[in-house]
Amino acid sequence: MFSVFDMKQPPIWTITKVFWISKVLQYTIIFFTPCIESQFDTSTTLLLDNFPQLDQSQWYNAKILNKLLSWDSAYYLKNILHMAQTPDGIYLPEYENEYAFSPFVWSSVLRFSVKALLLKEDTPFLLLVLISITNIIHYCSTIALFYLTRIVFQKNSMYKYQKQTVFRIAMFTCLLFIFSLSGGFQSTFYSEQFSTLFTFLGMYTREYSTKYTGSFTITIENKALYLLTSVFFTVAAVNRPNCVINGLFFLLDLQKFIFNKTSQHSELKNKLNDHRKREALYPLFSGCFMLCGMVYTVYYTPFQIFCNTSNSADNLPNWCNNSLLSQLELLKLNSLVPTFVTRNSLYTYIQRRYWNVGLLTYYTANNIPNVLIALPNVIYLFMAANYFQWDFNSFNLHSYCYVSFAFLIMICGWAHLQIINRVITFIPLHLWYLSSCFAKNGNSLKVKLYLAWVIIWWPLQTVLFANFLPPA
Amino acid sequence: NTETIIIEVPSYIREDLIHRETRNNNANSKQDQISLAHSNHKTQRFEVVPNARTLVEVLDYQKSSKYMAKICWSAIHPVSIEAIEYEFDEDMSLLLSFDVVQSGPILNQKIIPINVSVDQLVLGIPVTLFSVIINIVVVLMMSCGIIYKYLWKEVDKSDTKKND
Numbered sequence: 001m002f003s004v005f006d007m008k009q010p011p012i013w014t015i016t017k018v019f020w021i022s023k024v025l026q027y028t029i030i031f032f033t034p035c036i037e038s039q040f041d042t043s044t045t046l047l048l049d050n051f052p053q054l055d056q057s058q059w060y061n062a063k064i065l066n067k068l069l070s071w072d073s074a075y076y077l078k079n080i081l082h083m084a085q086t087p088d089g090i091y092l093p094e095y096e097n098e099y100a101f102s103p104f105v106w107s108s109v110l111r112f113s114v115k116a117l118l119l120k121e122d123t124p125f126l127l128l129v130l131i132s133i134t135n136i137i138h139y140c141s142t143i144a145l146f147y148l149t150r151i152v153f154q155k156n157s158m159y160k161y162q163k164q165t166v167f168r169i170a171m172f173t174c175l176l177f178i179f180s181l182s183g184g185f186q187s188t189f190y191s192e193q194f195s196t197l198f199t200f201l202g203m204y205t206r207e208y209s210t211k212y213t214g215s216f217t218i219t220i221e222n223k224a225l226y227l228l229t230s231v232f233f234t235v236a237a238v239n240r241p242n243c244v245i246n247g248l249f250f251l252l253d254l255q256k257f258i259f260n261k262t263s264q265h266s267e268l269k270n271k272l273n274d275h276r277k278r279e280a281l282y283p284l285f286s287g288c289f290m291l292c293g294m295v296y297t298v299y300y301t302p303f304q305i306f307c308n309t310s311n312s313a314d315n316l317p318n319w320c321n322n323s324l325l326s327q328l329e330l331l332k333l334n335s336l337v338p339t340f341v342t343r344n345s346l347y348t349y350i351q352r353r354y355w356n357v358g359l360l361t362y363y364t365a366n367n368i369p370n371v372l373i374a375l376p377n378v379i380y381l382f383m384a385a386n387y388f389q390w391d392f393n394s395f396n397l398h399s400y401c402y403v404s405f406a407f408l409i410m411i412c413g414w415a416h417l418q419i420i421n422r423v424i425t426f427i428p429l430h431l432w433y434l435s436s437c438f439a440k441n442g443n444s445l446k447v448k449l450y451l452a453w454v455i456i457w458w459p460l461q462t463v464l465f466a467n468f469l470p471p472a
Numbered sequence: 473n474t475e476t477i478i479i480e481v482p483s484y485i486r487e488d489l490i491h492r493e494t495r496n497n498n499a500n501s502k503q504d505q506i507s508l509a510h511s512n513h514k515t516q517r518f519e520v521v522p523n524a525r526t527l528v529e530v531l532d533y534q535k536s537s538k539y540m541a542k543i544c545w546s547a548i549h550p551v552s553i554e555a556i557e558y559e560f561d562e563d564m565s566l567l568l569s570f571d572v573v574q575s576g577p578i579l580n581q582k583i584i585p586i587n588v589s590v591d592q593l594v595l596g597i598p599v600t601l602f603s604v605i606i607n608i609v610v611v612l613m614m615s616c617g618i619i620y621k622y623l624w625k626e627v628d629k630s631d632t633k634k635n636d
Contacts, residue, residue: 029611034603041474042515042587046546049585074547082548095550095577354550354576448623455623456615463611467604 004175005168011146015174019139022178026187027064029459033466036066041468044069051081055124065127068188070468072101076189079107080114080130092305096317097354099346104297105239106191109133134189137197142174144200145428149173151207152432156394165439172435173428179454181377183461185422192425195240199426202232206249212395218256220279230286234293241347242415242423244294245406250287252399254280295341302346303339319349355416362416370418370471376453377420377430381408383446384433392436397429404429418471421461474544475553475570478593483536485564503527503567508534512592512599519583522551522572528588530566538593541568545586550576553586 004014036044047069048054056062069077079101083091091111093103101107113133119125149170153161161169180186186193209225212218220226230250236243257280307320322343344352351357363371381404388394389401404427411420424430437444464470506516509532520526533539543553556570572584591598597605 033607037515038600038603040601040604041544042542042589043473043544043546046517046544046585046587047548050546050548071547078548094580097550097576452619452623455618456612459611459615460608463608467607469604 005171007164007167011167011171012143014171015142015146015178016139018175019142019178023135023187026184026459026462029462030064030067030184030187030466033067033463035062036069036468039067039070039468041070043074044468047074047077051077053081053122054126055122058124061124061127065131067466068127068131068184070184070188070465071472072190073188075101076107076110076191077130079103080111083107083111096306096346097350099302100350100354102191102194102239104301105235106194109194110189130189131187134193137193138186141193141197141200141425142177144197144204145177145431146170146174148200148204148207148428149432149435151204152396153436155207155212155396168439169432169435172438173431176431176434176450176454177425177428179458180425181421181454181457181461182425183421183458184463184465185461187462187465190422191239192422195236195243196426198232198236198239199243199246200428202229202236202246203249203428205229205232207396210253210396218253220282223282226282227286227289230289233286234290236426237290238293238297240423240426241294241298242407242410243426244290245403245410246426247287247290248403248406249399250283250290252402253283254287257283298345298347299341303342306346307340317349319344319346357414357416359414367417370416373457373471374417374420376450377424378408378412378417380433380450381424381427381430384430387433388429397432400427400429400432403427421457421471473547474542475556476540476542477556477558477568479530479533479539479541479558479566479568479590481533481535481537481539481566482560485535485560487535503529505529505531506588506590508532508590508592512594513590515587515589517585517587520572520586521582522574522579522584524572526570526572528568530568530590533566533590534592538596540589540591540593540598542589542591542598543570543586544589545572545584549581549584550574550579551584 003009004018006014036042036048044066048056048066054061056066075098079093079098083093083103085091091103091108093099093101110130110133114123114126114129117129119129123129147170150166153166153169182192205225206229209220209222209229210218211221233243233246233249236246257276303320306317309316319342323339324337324341324343385401385404385408388397407424407427411417411423415423434447434450438447441447461471504518504527506514506528508514508530518526518528530539530541541556541558543556545551545553552573552575554571554573556568558566558568560566568588568590572586589600591600593599594602
């Protein structure tokens with residue numbers, strides 16, 4: 001079972017084998033689920049009738065791929081096939097709630113990929129192409145996670161791991177990532193995988209370009225790569241707004257530059273401080289770049305589409321008239337904020353209106369089962385952040401801990417809690433925690449309990465998803 | 473994208489009033505119909521007008537039975553199904569009624585396709601769910617087998633080694 005930890009095998013080859021075996025296994029499970037006419041929710045047949053260009057005579061569509069059009073996949077498919085072109089050449093979704101499904105990033109990436117492959121939208125291979133692209137992105141994320149884990153644990157200043165231990169941690173992390181609690185959501189073209197890949201790339205370039213020598217001592221060794229981090233994090237965040245918490249990395253780096261305590265000798269201290277002030281500009285610039293990217297996609301673009309029309313103010317959506325300016329007038333800060341920055345973004349408005357997302361609105365008696373299935377990831381991520389922050393005492397992991405705590409607060413406070421299982425994929429900390437427990441003790445009970453839950457939930461969630469059953 | 477209601481058919485209904493063949497002469501069949509003849513479940517597609525009450529007549533149901541009526545619509549149409557009710561009218565027609573309401577922006581479509589399913593309940597479970605339940609049970613049994621073979625037994629072995 002554990003031959004995957006054989007260092008003689010090239011890691012890419014081992015990951016490739018395990019990854020594609022997992023995909024074959026997952027699609028075999030889906031193959032054996034009842035057909036779409038027997039799904040609990042029979043609306044996939046209606047969806048397919050709406051898109052007659054999707055050829056239904058192919059066996060792989062009927063036996064496997066059509067079953068993956070459950071829940072949010074319907075919105076993504078509609079965005080890919082149905083977005084209408086405006087006179088400006090921009091493709092827009094039909095209804096406002098469809099803006100929650102990354103029309104300008106993930107849906108467009110899939111749209112352009114299909115065109116780049118010189119395929120027409122009525123090809124019988126359309127679903128196959130869309131799902132293959134997502135699987136390739138998932139595969140690339142796994143490879144990126146291997147190298148990210150290796151660099152994080154290799155450069156660790158407090159714990160000098162042996163090469164073999166780092167290899168075991170990285171490989172075990174990849175195994176957990178492949179067989180993640182995301183289950184069936186991994187099998188179809190949801191947008192999470194895209195943000196996960198770019199987050200891991202950003203984390204890797206940040207790790208590669210920085211050096212830690214103490215809790216408040218960080219230096220940027222490769223400035224171009226550090227700046228590239230902000231590009232990766234921005235792509236991840238404009239695709240899935242919850243990835244905006246990656247911006248905390250820049251904030252925490254900036255804090256380390258500002259509060260850095262260097263040499264006691266005044267001359268050297270002054271020189272170093274001047275140098276560090278210049279270096280502080282990099283996280284500052286990176287954070288600002290990310291902020292601008294977010295403001296452009298979350299505020300500016302929707303405002304231009306919905307609020308900058310010839311309609312009278314009465315006909316505009318509520319959120320258009322609710323400018324942040326009016327909130328800041330009392331504080332005399334209104335000149336700092338442009339008019340398109342509204343108190344609620346289109347995304348927040350959509351989430352609240354269509355999915356009842358809001359502070360603690362999720363905690364009702366009928367959601368108890370959903371809370372229970374979310375608990376393993378909530379508990380393990382909390383334990384991981386706690387362990388790496390206080391017990392493990394490794395400086396380069398502290399930023400990941402703060403990001404994880406912020407993510408937990410966001411998910412537990414505002415989101416539908418069970419979606420943690422599918423949106424947590426961009427955070428590797430709980431996987432690192434389990435892997436370091438495994439590296440210390442191969443029979444760790446904590447690890448075995450998590451593995452037992454993965455062995456139950458990964459195929460079960462796949463079956464539930466293919467049958468269009470909750471949790472969504 | 474699914475709303476359901478449980479229908480309880482009383483035992484005192486006359487057989488001739490619940491079958492299509494015997495009803496056609498006297499029944500008002502202006503509304504959409506769904507027939508359960510020779511089957512205990514049926515799914516039928518209807519084109520409905522949003523923001524209006526929709527009526528569907530169920531025929532060929534069985535006395536003293538329970539059914540789950542299910543209305544499904546695709547997420548690509550921003551509507552919701554509200555106020556689902558059923559009633560037996562004076563000539564014992566089983567009428568299912570519900571509102572198709574636009575749930576947000578003004579709809580671009582004048583008619584919305586929906587699926588109405590009527591499934592008989594056996595042991596309180598809709599008959600169409602049995603294949604899904606078997607599927608889930610098989611997968612769970614396989615998972616439990618893997619846990620027993622590769623995790624539980626491994627724990628056992630390591631405990632035995634420690635005791636040795």
